[in-house]
Amino acid sequence: MENKKNPTLYDVAQKANVSITTVSNVLNNKNEASQKTIDRVNEAIRQLGYSRNESARTLKVGTSKLVGLIVPDNNPFFTQILTGIHEECQNHDWQVVVATSEESEKRQNEVIEMLSARQVSGIILASVTSKLYVPEKLQKVPIVLIDREVENANLPVVKANNVEGSYKATETLIQNGHRRIGIILASPGISTTLQRKEGYIQALKRYGIEVDEKLMFYGGDYTGTKTQINGGYQAVMKMIQLPEPPTAIFATNHLLMIGAVKALKEANLKIPDEISFIGFDDHPWQEITDPPFSIISQPAVEMGRQAIQALQKFKEKNIVTTTVLQLELITRNSYRSIT
Amino acid sequence: MENKKNPTLYDVAQKANVSITTVSNVLNNKNEASQKTIDRVNEAIRQLGYSRNESARTLKVGTSKLVGLIVPDNNPFFTQILTGIHEECQNHDWQVVVATSEESEKRQNEVIEMLSARQVSGIILASVTSKLYVPEKLQKVPIVLIDREVENANLPVVKANNVEGSYKATETLIQNGHRRIGIILASPGISTTLQRKEGYIQALKRYGIEVDEKLMFYGGDYTGTKTQINGGYQAVMKMIQLPEPPTAIFATNHLLMIGAVKALKEANLKIPDEISFIGFDDHPWQEITDPPFSIISQPAVEMGRQAIQALQKFKEKNIVTTTVLQLELITRNSYRSIT
DNA sequence: CTGAAAGCGCTTACAG
DNA sequence: CTGAAAGCGCTTACAG
Numbered sequence: 001m002e003n004k005k006n007p008t009l010y011d012v013a014q015k016a017n018v019s020i021t022t023v024s025n026v027l028n029n030k031n032e033a034s035q036k037t038i039d040r041v042n043e044a045i046r047q048l049g050y051s052r053n054e055s056a057r058t059l060k061v062g063t064s065k066l067v068g069l070i071v072p073d074n075n076p077f078f079t080q081i082l083t084g085i086h087e088e089c090q091n092h093d094w095q096v097v098v099a100t101s102e103e104s105e106k107r108q109n110e111v112i113e114m115l116s117a118r119q120v121s122g123i124i125l126a127s128v129t130s131k132l133y134v135p136e137k138l139q140k141v142p143i144v145l146i147d148r149e150v151e152n153a154n155l156p157v158v159k160a161n162n163v164e165g166s167y168k169a170t171e172t173l174i175q176n177g178h179r180r181i182g183i184i185l186a187s188p189g190i191s192t193t194l195q196r197k198e199g200y201i202q203a204l205k206r207y208g209i210e211v212d213e214k215l216m217f218y219g220g221d222y223t224g225t226k227t228q229i230n231g232g233y234q235a236v237m238k239m240i241q242l243p244e245p246p247t248a249i250f251a252t253n254h255l256l257m258i259g260a261v262k263a264l265k266e267a268n269l270k271i272p273d274e275i276s277f278i279g280f281d282d283h284p285w286q287e288i289t290d291p292p293f294s295i296i297s298q299p300a301v302e303m304g305r306q307a308i309q310a311l312q313k314f315k316e317k318n319i320v321t322t323t324v325l326q327l328e329l330i331t332r333n334s335y336r337s338i339t
Numbered sequence: 340m341e342n343k344k345n346p347t348l349y350d351v352a353q354k355a356n357v358s359i360t361t362v363s364n365v366l367n368n369k370n371e372a373s374q375k376t377i378d379r380v381n382e383a384i385r386q387l388g389y390s391r392n393e394s395a396r397t398l399k400v401g402t403s404k405l406v407g408l409i410v411p412d413n414n415p416f417f418t419q420i421l422t423g424i425h426e427e428c429q430n431h432d433w434q435v436v437v438a439t440s441e442e443s444e445k446r447q448n449e450v451i452e453m454l455s456a457r458q459v460s461g462i463i464l465a466s467v468t469s470k471l472y473v474p475e476k477l478q479k480v481p482i483v484l485i486d487r488e489v490e491n492a493n494l495p496v497v498k499a500n501n502v503e504g505s506y507k508a509t510e511t512l513i514q515n516g517h518r519r520i521g522i523i524l525a526s527p528g529i530s531t532t533l534q535r536k537e538g539y540i541q542a543l544k545r546y547g548i549e550v551d552e553k554l555m556f557y558g559g560d561y562t563g564t565k566t567q568i569n570g571g572y573q574a575v576m577k578m579i580q581l582p583e584p585p586t587a588i589f590a591t592n593h594l595l596m597i598g599a600v601k602a603l604k605e606a607n608l609k610i611p612d613e614i615s616f617i618g619f620d621d622h623p624w625q626e627i628t629d630p631p632f633s634i635i636s637q638p639a640v641e642m643g644r645q646a647i648q649a650l651q652k653f654k655e656k657n658i659v660t661t662t663v664l665q666l667e668l669i670t671r672n673s674y675r676s677i678t
Numbered sequence: 679c680t681g682a683a684a685g686c687g688c689t690t691a692c693a694g
Numbered sequence: 695c696t697g698a699a700a701g702c703g704c705t706t707a708c709a710g
Contacts, residue, residue, distance in 0.1 A: 006479070008703055019681040024705060034679060054456045055397040056703035059686050064394065066436065066457075074422045076415060083413045086439055095453060097405065097436040100425055114434060117393045118405075140345070229623055261627045283624070284568055288600045290629040347687055358697040363689060373695065395687035398702050 007048040016044035027052060058119050065094050067311065068115035068123040072103045073224065077254065077281055077300050078126065081146060084304020085124060092312070094121060103128050103187075103224075116141045122311040124304075130191055144311045146303060149191040156310040158303050158323040162192050165296045165327025166199025166252065169278045172329060173248040174207045177339035178276060182215045182246035184235045184256045186228070193218075196252045215239070215246055219256045232259025240267055247338060248276035254283070257293070276335035292332035299325050346387040355383035366391060397458050404433050406650065407454035407462040411442045412563065416593065416620055416639050417465065420485060423643020424463060431651070433460060442467050442526075442563075455480045461650040463643075469530055483650045485642060488530040495649040497642050497662040501531050504635045504666025505538025505591065508617045511668060512587040513546045516678035517615060521554045521585035523574045523595045525567070532557075535591045554578070554585055558595045571598025579606055586677055587615035593622070596632075615674030631671035638664050 009020045016023065018037060026033055026041045033041070044050075058064040069085060071078040085096055097115065101108035108128050115123055122142040125132075132150040134143070145157045173181050183200050186193045197216065204211050217239065219231025232251055236259070239246055249264075251257035257279035264271060271277045271291055279286070282297040306323045313319045348359045355362065357376060365372050365380045372380070383389075397403040408424060410417040424435055436454065440447035447467050454462055461481040464471075471489040473482070484496045512520050522539050525532045536555065543550050556578065558570025571590055575598070578585055588603075590596035596618035600610070608614045610630055618625070621636040645662045652658045 006703095009705095010703085020704080021681055021706080022679085025680090028705080037679080051452055051456045053398070053458070053703050055394045055403065055458055056686090057705075058394040059392070059398050059688080059703085060705045062686075074418050074425070076418070079413050079415070079418045082437065083439075086413070086437075095436050095438060095457075097434050098421065098425075099434060100422075113390055117390045118434075119392070119394055225623065255623070258623045258627060265627060284564065284594070284597045285622070285624050285628075288597060288604060288628070289624075345687095348689095349687085359688085360690085360697055361695085364696090367689080376695080392687050395702090396689075398687080398704080399689045401702080 006053070007050045008053070009050075011048055012041065012044045012050050015048060016041045062119060063121055064119045065092070066115075066118060066120045067094050067096050067308070068111075068118075068120045069096055069098045070101055070108060070111050070115075070123060070125045070127075071098070072101055072126060072128055074100060075225065075255070076283065077147075077298065080300035081124075081126075081304040081307070084301040084306075085308055086304075087301070088305045088308035092121075092308070094308075101128050105129050109133070112141075112143075122315060124307045124311065128190075130189055130194075142311060142314050144307050144314065146307045147192060154320055156314050156319075156321045156323075158306045158310055158325070159191075160298050160303070160325050160327050162195035162327065163199040163202065165298075165329075166196040166250075167203045168199075168327070168329045169250050169296050170200045170203035171207070172331075173250065173276060173278065173335060174203060174209065176248075176276065176335060176337040178246075178248040178335075179209050180212070180215060180244060180246040180248070182217065182235075182239045182249045184217045184219055184232055184249065184251045184260055186219055186231075186253050186256060188218055193252070200250065214242060219253075219259070225255060228253070228255035229259035229262070232256035232261075233263045234259075236260045236263035237267070240264075240269065246275075248278075248335060250278045252280050252296075254279070254281035256280070257295075261293075271334050272336040276338075278329075278335060282330060286332070291334050294329065294331045294334045297328045297330050299328075345392070346389045347392070350387055351380065351383045351389050354387060355379045401458060402460055403458045404431070405454075405457060405459045406433050406435050406647070407450075407457075407459045408435055408437045409440055409447060409450050409454075409462060409464045409466075410437070411440055411465060411467055413439060414564065414594070415622065416486075416637065419639030420463075420465075420643040420646070423640040423645075424647055425643075426640070427644045427647035431460075431647070433647075440467050444468050448472070451480075451482075461654060463646045463650065467529075469528055469533075481650060481653050483646050483653065485646045486531060493659055495653050495658075495660045495662075497645045497649055497664070498530075499637050499642065499664050499666050501534035501666065502538040502541065504637075504668075505535040505589075506542045507538075507666070507668050508589050508635050509539045509542035510546070511670075512589065512615060512617065512674060513542060513548065515587075515615065515674060515676040517585075517587040517674075518548050519551070519554060519583060519585040519587070521556065521574075521578045521588045523556045523558055523571055523588065523590045523599055525558055525570075525592050525595060527557055532591070539589065553581060558592075558598070564594060567592070567594035568598035568601070571595035571600075572602045573598075575599045575602035575606070579603075579608065585614075587617075587674060589617045591619050591635075593618070593620035595619070596634075600632075610673050611675040615677075617668075617674060621669060625671070630673050633668070633670045633673045636667045636669050638667075 013020045013023045099111040126147045132153045217235035251260045269275045279295040286293045310321045352359045352362045365377050438450040465486045471492045556574035590599045610616045618634040625632045649660045
């Protein structure tokens, strides 16, 4: 690679015949220079093709224009969150460094530390743990929790109303006459799982239906695409061999849903004629399947946007906000009434 | 937020009773200290919870442990690339800042400049333009092209063999007796589109089939998920109204494919009985559709990995590599023989 | 409205 | 094997 040195503030100052203080001032729109000076400086910047060394700025002011996003993996849901974060970050001239924790607490802590060592403006975290142990020395970097809550931290949260979303799905199935409803849940260690389970149970109780543990399945640990798809698959395979199998199934995330449908196909159980089905997370392909799937849809992009806004409030005014976004049931054609 | 100051090299040096030079040396594994000193320093680091200020390091050495990834949008293909990049970056202790160009050349240049101002180790770029204009001042930051080539730059490239992949799909349809094969292409401005078109034409010529411009469609500009899905949709709608409609369709990316299938469903044309179909990019859901889709599969994760390796070779040895990965036809059940 | 100077926290010749 | 010192490129009181 070439190695011509970048022009610095000094070069600009020299060219514009001012001090570096002045150059810095116009660079930061401090409005402390005459228009004539400003013009002269800008012209020098243009001519030299100067751009500010961000590391030097960060070192001096103690915070970079970087925000960290830590997600368990790169699944489509988190990718949509990233899109929302990107949108919102443009307003702040922030850039985002994305890291995966791979569902490992150790890795998550490492990554938090690395980001902190970069003086990021903040971290948006979808935590792998339901308790967050943030070492004291990292308390300085503002963290906003996204999607998943943690118990022991007084941090801003942006999350979906999982209880209600799950309630809605379950209730809809009940209102269609289903009384044995199987639910496939993700890893029991995270808040979203607990809440989706809660909504399911609330709906059953509300309609006087006995909660049957045998109808509740966990799709195994949350570790990668294939594992989860397989988790959904196995859950259905077990479910349909029950003495009293369910007439409807609710899969509480996108990958579990794919696995579940796969199993139903193999078992040759037709949706919705022989079994009703509701999935999770909307994706374009769900419109083109046979049948098109009904799902609980999450406003993932909006969650990303809100997270950055929450971060900003946290940083600037030290306000800890909790943002709860609504989940929507999109009805297509994967469940039917059996009354 | 709290504001307790972070411990610095000085604090560590003081605690360990050595100079900061020595601390820096053990931090960088320079192996210039006695074991006793090393232990003492490490103990001090542990006790203080010290972690190095990366901005200061970057300012001094001129390059950060950051690599930039610039993609047109956050679609699943690029997300898989990100996964590969993440995997490989862990070996180098690099982190990755992800930025989207939103298919805008202006934005792409801005982003390159911002990353450069951060002293990134390198940039992995899926360029929006087929010609890359990189201002002179940015020549210092090593760029590796991914997926999409550009004409006028002598940069490392990691790409798929699009010509061959497209040839394979087309040939397979021909061998199944199809002679009127519709192709749906993405934006004409990018190399992948040109190459996929080229493979299609080569296959037709090889089998003595006339190339009919009326069977070649562009899914509109490459601008966002909905636009592209709609592009695929429109293409099929026009195609099937042709006096001599195709008996097979090849959609050359994932979103175009979804739109195309949507249109075929609406038109009530059954795949594969009434029309044969091959799509692009493998995703788990494609196994659970009716029928399961045959597609050309891209090794996206591997592309990400290779890009980082290419970057490394470029930086360390100044070697400009071109890595071409093979595309695979995965046959499920979406085309049939009409001979 | 403008400038001289200190200092952010590191790394790296250089000297011993 | 270890340390004193310069300097990376900025920002920011402070003085005028």
